[in-house]
Amino acid sequence: MSRIFWRFVNILSRALEPDERDAVRGDLMESGATGGQALLDMMGLVVRRQGALWKDWHPWLALTGVVGIGATLLSELAFQFDGEILMQVRTYWRHGVHYGTGLSVGEDAVYLICLFLAVFSWSWASGFVLGSLSGRATWLTGVLFCVVVMLPGMVHLALSLTALMAPFLLAAIWGTKQGYRMRALQFRQALLLAASVAVLTALLTWTSGWYETVRQVWSEGTWQPIPWPRRLLPLATLSWPAAYMLATASWREYQGEQK
Numbered sequence: 001m002s003r004i005f006w007r008f009v010n011i012l013s014r015a016l017e018p019d020e021r022d023a024v025r026g027d028l029m030e031s032g033a034t035g036g037q038a039l040l041d042m043m044g045l046v047v048r049r050q051g052a053l054w055k056d057w058h059p060w061l062a063l064t065g066v067v068g069i070g071a072t073l074l075s076e077l078a079f080q081f082d083g084e085i086l087m088q089v090r091t092y093w094r095h096g097v098h099y100g101t102g103l104s105v106g107e108d109a110v111y112l113i114c115l116f117l118a119v120f121s122w123s124w125a126s127g128f129v130l131g132s133l134s135g136r137a138t139w140l141t142g143v144l145f146c147v148v149v150m151l152p153g154m155v156h157l158a159l160s161l162t163a164l165m166a167p168f169l170l171a172a173i174w175g176t177k178q179g180y181r182m183r184a185l186q187f188r189q190a191l192l193l194a195a196s197v198a199v200l201t202a203l204l205t206w207t208s209g210w211y212e213t214v215r216q217v218w219s220e221g222t223w224q225p226i227p228w229p230r231r232l233l234p235l236a237t238l239s240w241p242a243a244y245m246l247a248t249a250s251w252r253e254y255q256g257e258q259k
Helices: 002-013 018-030 035-053 057-095 105-155 159-164 166-182 187-218 228-238 240-258
Strands: none
Touching (some): 035 105, 057 105, 057 159, 105 187, 105 240, 187 228, 228 240
């Protein structure tokens, strides 16, 4: 049992800075504390250290802006993409034909490609900003982000949906690791990312309008198309991490020029 406690001590110690981690583990071993007492001491220290991190506004921005807003919108779009892919695959597998959305195969493909690239880019950018803002609190905000993004698949108990969301989740994890390590992109990198996200946002807003037009025709005017500003709003909201990264990189570039 003592060995199990010490294993948990080692796991919890990863939440500390490397120098402090080694020092604390050494002190606990030299003190002759039992595994249970060492675990309690480590838990208390980790809680105090993590609590101190939340006195700063950066983790709170990550929690509200990235997890609360970004992950919720990403979850809806990822669920939409996965559902439409599954619908097309099942229809072709069972009947050998394209699912009738009212658009051609090419138009459906263009929309889904734009949606995939946009969600992938938003996931990476959100992850990067999450890791950059959260710092050592990333373990908590990162877990919450993943839970919110995967929520539709878990609610519907659909393993196929959960599996299809994997590329977006991996992109977010990749971005989180990069953000935690780098904290900020260079100006040219941030500019390229922001430009790419802006183009994908515009394309997705445009191509989603195709479905609105088709629904209006099918309903003989009963269905009123959603105006493009309303379709753009959630997509633009999802793009805020890219804008934040560009603003941060621009400020760092400006400060460098002033020195």
